[in-house]
Amino acid sequence: MPKQKTTASPIKKAPTHATKEVAGVKRVEKKSAKAVGRLLGLKDYVGTDFLSWDLAMTKAWELARIFGFSALRTPIIEDFDLYKKSTRKNSDKEFYFVDFERGEKAVLRPELTQGMIRSYLENKMEELPQPIRLFSVGPIYRQEKMATGRYRESNQFDLEIIGEKKPMSEAVLINTAYRYFKELGINVQLQINSLGDTDSRKEFNSKLLAFYKERGRRSKLCNHCKKNLGKNSLALLDCREDSCIKIREGAPQIADYLSAASREHFGKVLEYLDELGIPYNFNSYLVRGLSYYNDTVFEFWPVGDDGVANSKLALAGGGRCDSLVESLGGKATPCVGLAIGLERAMIKLKEKNSFATYADEEELVYIAQIGEQAKTKALLLFEELRTAGFNVRQSFSVDSLRTQIEEANALKAKITLVLGKKEVMDETILMRDMESGVQEIVAQKKIKEKLDKKIIRKVGVIYG
Ligand code: AMP
Numbered sequence: 001m002p003k004q005k006t007t008a009s010p011i012k013k014a015p016t017h018a019t020k021e022v023a024g025v026k027r028v029e030k031k032s033a034k035a036v037g038r039l040l041g042l043k044d045y046v047g048t049d050f051l052s053w054d055l056a057m058t059k060a061w062e063l064a065r066i067f068g069f070s071a072l073r074t075p076i077i078e079d080f081d082l083y084k085k086s087t088r089k090n091s092d093k094e095f096y097f098v099d100f101e102r103g104e105k106a107v108l109r110p111e112l113t114q115g116m117i118r119s120y121l122e123n124k125m126e127e128l129p130q131p132i133r134l135f136s137v138g139p140i141y142r143q144e145k146m147a148t149g150r151y152r153e154s155n156q157f158d159l160e161i162i163g164e165k166k167p168m169s170e171a172v173l174i175n176t177a178y179r180y181f182k183e184l185g186i187n188v189q190l191q192i193n194s195l196g197d198t199d200s201r202k203e204f205n206s207k208l209l210a211f212y213k214e215r216g217r218r219s220k221l222c223n224h225c226k227k228n229l230g231k232n233s234l235a236l237l238d239c240r241e242d243s244c245i246k247i248r249e250g251a252p253q254i255a256d257y258l259s260a261a262s263r264e265h266f267g268k269v270l271e272y273l274d275e276l277g278i279p280y281n282f283n284s285y286l287v288r289g290l291s292y293y294n295d296t297v298f299e300f301w302p303v304g305d306d307g308v309a310n311s312k313l314a315l316a317g318g319g320r321c322d323s324l325v326e327s328l329g330g331k332a333t334p335c336v337g338l339a340i341g342l343e344r345a346m347i348k349l350k351e352k353n354s355f356a357t358y359a360d361e362e363e364l365v366y367i368a369q370i371g372e373q374a375k376t377k378a379l380l381l382f383e384e385l386r387t388a389g390f391n392v393r394q395s396f397s398v399d400s401l402r403t404q405i406e407e408a409n410a411l412k413a414k415i416t417l418v419l420g421k422k423e424v425m426d427e428t429i430l431m432r433d434m435e436s437g438v439q440e441i442v443a444q445k446k447i448k449e450k451l452d453k454k455i456i457r458k459v460g461v462i463y464g
Contacts, residue, residue, distance in 0.1 A: 041152030094143035108141035130163025171272035
């Protein structure tokens with residue numbers, strides 16, 4: 001029988017074989033022909049991934065609130081015009097188009113900033129006392145070339161200060177991100193530069209173009225930079241390809257072309273950072289791909305155990321974008337923003353095993369039950385303790401006490417409460433200290449009081 005011609009699917013999939021560790025040996029597993037694989041560049045969060053995810057998110061919400069940012073949630077799908085108008089045209093980022101409604105060009109958002117500004121305008125936040133401090137957390141989509149730590153779906157923690165021109169806003173944003181990494185135990189180096197205002201850049205751009213066109217430099221550039229030369233020459237300085245890093249040596253420096261106002265503004269930002277004790281590296285090549293930035297731009301790079309900062313896996317980036325609100329239909333309004341990449345932060349947390357320590361810090365109360373009557377009572381007790389702020393766990397679908405105790409051990413519960421028929425009748429609970437193994441019978445109405453002596457209540461954080 002002649003071989004049937006198959007049409008290749010236009011959608012690329014992740015490899016259909018995965019490695020699985022069986023009894024300490026790595027084996028390559030072939031999936032069945034029917035199995036549908038993950039799409040390329042997308043990631044599943046499995047098991048312990050959620051501990052580092054939880055830690056990265058909880059810290060984001062905690063710090064955003066402490067530093068006075070209000071939460072905002074915007075749609076994942078936005079009108080393509082939002083990005084076309086706000087100068088994504090010179091960006092590297094490739095869009096995922098969505099067939100939303102006939103004739104309407106919609107995309108999966110490639111970043112959070114534009115949606116947040118749209119929402120600021122649409123919800124008339126410009127009429128409120130300025131500045132407005134907003135934060136948002138959620139997924140973004142970019143059709144990118146695959147690389148370590150680069151996904152097509154990733155999540156950002158985005159902070160924006162809208163309506164404030166003063167250099168203090170840069171200091172507040174940078175400080176929030178710096179504390180975020182510090183409190184998560186992630187070593188970072190702040191890279192900072194000033195791109196100046198439009199006036200500053202006019203002369204600089206022509207000098208830069210002339211530099212790159214000189215003595216065969218152009219032919220040695222990577223393909224992407226070759227295309228960008230003349231369109232967004234500034235972005236060439238920031239290319240992270242080794243060949244382009246070599247070529248840029250000796251290029252003109254934007255610092256020599258800053259207007260007096262831009263020089264003063266940047267000087268003040270650096271002064272605040274000194275006051276706050278935030279070390280920085282003045283990096284005259286830091287430009288950031290997008291053309292909506294002016295004046296201060298910055299990134300946080302991870303620092304390895306060898307003390308070397310890695311420019312290829314930036315953890316966060318941001319800057320001043322004073323033209324953005326106006327370009328989206330608002331009145332001229334200064335703005336400064338920052339986005340932290342949560343997956344990159346998670347990579348660092350996993351390297352350091354920080355999430356395990358974080359999980360250990362939770363003081364858990366496990367509620368075990370034996371018999372039907374006890375199950376009902378345990379359900380009520382669970383709700384009572386949970387709403388009182390205790391960190392409670394259970395497995396009500398399991399009948400065996402042994403299995404429940406094993407689970408309590410696996411969760412590293414500090415206390416296990418056991419309810420059986422006798423306890424239900426006597427209105428008592430068996431309270432077991434899992435570390436010492438000491439058990440005591442406690443009256444049900446005294447349980448919170450007893451737990452308070454052994455455990456710290458924790459008020460849960462709600463996030464989306
Ligand atoms: P950007 O919006 O490009 O300035 O990115 C801000 C931060 O988001 C970066 O510093 C990264 O930490 C993270 N990030 C951006 N793109 C990706 C991606 N494709 N995969 C994972 N993280 C990303």
